């Protein structure tokens with residue numbers, strides 16, 4: 015048997031919660047009419063980065079493909095030649111595909127990449143109505159050309175020695191204030 | 199062949215030495231190195247320079263252990279390199295397992311090695327199968343203390359077009375240089391400079407011209423040596439490895455084929471102590487792209503009678519056309535070529551007899567002779583293993599007749615060189631001291647081609663000798679007879695060493711006009727009845743068939759109505775021009791091929807078949823040893839020769855009863871070797887020594903020729919880096935001969951034969967007079983260009999024609 019409190023008071027208290035909530039700010043997001051920015055380090059669509067002269071950073075090493083627990087990445091490397099250079103050094107990624115039907119956006123590929131060629135953006139709108147559209151090709155993943163960048167193939171513009179690229183030559187020098195470094 | 203005598207070395211008792219390693223007592227044969235004694239109790243001491251097949255050097259110092267008692271009651275004051283110390287009775291050894299001193303020493307060594315080693319494992323070819331990586335994890339410090347800039351070298355340094363060196367990765371273990379000088383005998387690379395700048399290097403103007411250079415890549419314990427072909431192509435852990443057997447020569451070398459995504463990425467030497475130990479030739483290693491060239495056949499083709507063009511057809515259609523054409527033809531013959539597995543060869547042998555009803559079948563796609571046919575049938579076919587690789591090391595001497603092992607059987611060459619370093623004398627009956635012979639420390643018995651029989655007869659041969667006869671002897675009258683006679687007279691043993699991987703298989707499978715499978719003589723009614731009973735047919739053709747030369751001649755003259763040709767390179771035949779005529783004039787030509795060739799271009803029906811990587815099978819090497827291998831690319835759709843022949847036979851209404859490789863193997867094994875009377879070999883007399891031999895007569899000289907290891911052969915197509923390491927084709931003759939013919943050494947000279955000429959740079963060599971040597975297929979195929987084979991006469995003139 016229920017007590018007197020349960021019979022009489024509890025329903026009123028319940029409606030009280032409802033009533034109070036009516037005056038609160040709703041938490042529901044109005045996606046897709048309003049797009050809320052993600053957290054800065056949200057794992058979204060991948061990006062294949064470029065050196066400041068537009069050459070690709072990817073060397074076609076396939077480590078990302080190996081790190082991927084979902085087997086979402088397919089890479090085929092090829093050798094740069096004198097007349098067709100896509101990246102500094104010997105090799106570049108000729109074919110690069112990420113299958114977003116498989117990718118779980120875990121970011122293990124980013125950790126694996128030895129050249130920082132592969133990073134993730136905050137873009138999360140990865141849906142479509144057909145399989146082919148969700149297999150992103152190299153063209154879909156390559157970072158846009160920023161001012162000063164040229165579309166490869168072209169020769170190494172920063173230095174003749176590909177090591178200079180990796181050492182960061184000609185990258186803008188970051189001003190650091192003296193004093194203890196703050197953890198980022 | 200003579201019966202194998204029990205070898206004395208097999209029975210001598212081994213002297214054992216007892217020592218204590220990590221408190222475990224172990225007895226090992228005297229002379230064992232501590233590092234290997236430790237392996238026996240399950241302790242792996244880390245190492246880089248140590249290799250079981252190379253002499254100990256103690257170069258890397260990674261294998262340090264503590265020796266508190268060296269067997270004489272006194273300990274060694276400092277940790278010792280266990281790879282250079284032999285066990286001693288009563289010795290006490292403490293490895294990293296029980297000794298903190300050894301453990302710290304090993305950790306320290308690794309730290310030293312890593313001081314200058316780049317941490318680029320993620321992009322290094324060796325990453326994943328790297329002894330340095332593995333041992334750093336198992337024995338190294340977990341943190342690096344080295345924060346300074348590492349040593350850098352320009353990379354990669356090409357040692358040859360094939361082998362590239364990344365010097366900063368090198369740990370200076372000298373395995374590569376030791377392999378080259380100890381095993382291959384081609385010391386092109388060496389340690390240069392001193393201190394931190396110490397590095398492996400090569401003279402700037404001398405290319406790394408070794409046929410065995412690829413082995414250094416495999417034994418390099420770090421990623422310092424890489425191959426241009428495989429560099430950055432894939433990683434060890436995404437490859438599927440399948441043990442296999444090389445298809446390039448008759449050694450049957452064990453290899454490991456690594457593939458992924460349906461494509462072979464690289465080949466490595468397999469580990470077979472009985473055959474190739476751990477070494478293979480560069481051809482075995484790098485020449486594997488031939489089967490995926492653009493001219494690979496993928497669908498059956500049938501010639502459209504209206505247009506005269508080959509047109510793609512369905513399998514049933516093509517098989518039906520092939521069967522119809524064969525049924526309608528009057529005389530039929532089969533040329534199988536020397537590249538078949540025993541299963542496929544067996545299918546051809548049975549197909550010819552059962553489906554075509556003929557004994558016109560021959561595997562020899564090269565100049566032959568009646569003498570050779572009889573010799574092979576009587577003395578070689580179906581014989582059990584007699585002379586082995588290991589026997590060569592125990593022989594008193596080895597005599598090479600008509601064989602240049604470095605070019606024609608690379609792994610055999612390595613074993614002979616090993617034997618020669620152990621004191622086995624090598625004699626070669628040839629025209630000049632080749633580089634291979636020099637490396638085997640061999641003695642030349644100067645012999646003009648054609649005079650091999652006489653030279654062999656004169657040679658003093660002791661009973662412990664092994665005579666190795668090459669396939670070039672086929673065309674030298676009396677030479678094979680002389681080998682047999684000499685062996686019987688002197689008690690020496692002998693073996694026939696063909697050039698192609700499938701030669702011995704085809705012979706044992708019965709692809710010879712006078713032989714059924716298992717060395718059953720065609721002429722013997724009992725043997726025929728035996729095979730017929732096994733095959734479930736009432737009878738087999740009883741007439742001895744035509745051999746290669748006769749088949750070509752008969753086809754050219756229109757006596758044969760149909761030819762079935764498997765992998766045959768027309769230029770290799772005795773008379774390429776006549777062979778082309780024959781293929782053109784024969785009414786119906788069926789070609790079973792992997793890639794488009796001169797034969798498929800003329801064929802009426804072309805049936806694509808699988809290359810060795812796409813099928814399983816068994817090669818039989820020169821020893822007679824069966825070398826089975828698995829199918830590497832299991833998803834490949836190509837059909838085997840067995841399956842295709844079975845298809846034609848079924849369409850003909852005379853099925854051969856086998857459809858798969860496994861069925862063919864089972865049936866062939868069940869049939870077994872013939873235990874009845876074999877064909878008797880009636881020795882031939884050598885041709886009467888022509889007065890002209892050894893003289894230049896009117897500018898005409900005797901041609902000595904063989905195929906170099908790396909040449910224009912179709913099985914090397916696509917291996918461009920390998921081809922670039924081929925030896926410069928030169929023509930060699932004695933100075934007197936060159937002068938007599940008006941040729942300047944170093945200048946171009948021209949050889950002219952009945953069908954044309956070929957020119958080479960001339961080189962003076964110490965050779966009998968009136969003889970010239972030139973490579974058979976380096977740049978130009980002499981058979982096709984001159985129309986002359988080994989032992990024939992050509993004219994030699996200066997300049998280019």
Ligand code: SF4
Pocket residue numbers: 081082083084085086087112116117118119120121122123124
């Ligand atoms: S984010 Fe994770 S699942 Fe997606 S591609 Fe990278 S490794 Fe694979």
Ligand code: SF4
Pocket residue numbers: 071072073074075076077078079089107126127128129130131132
């Ligand atoms: S993205 Fe990075 S890890 Fe992936 S292939 Fe390119 S370089 Fe290698």
Ligand code: SF4
Pocket residue numbers: 367368369370371372373374375398414417418419420422423
């Ligand atoms: S290249 Fe390799 S095998 Fe040769 S010395 Fe260096 S580490 Fe040793």
Ligand code: FES
Pocket residue numbers: 244245246247248255256257258259260261262279280281282
């Ligand atoms: S393995 Fe013993 S010193 Fe190199």
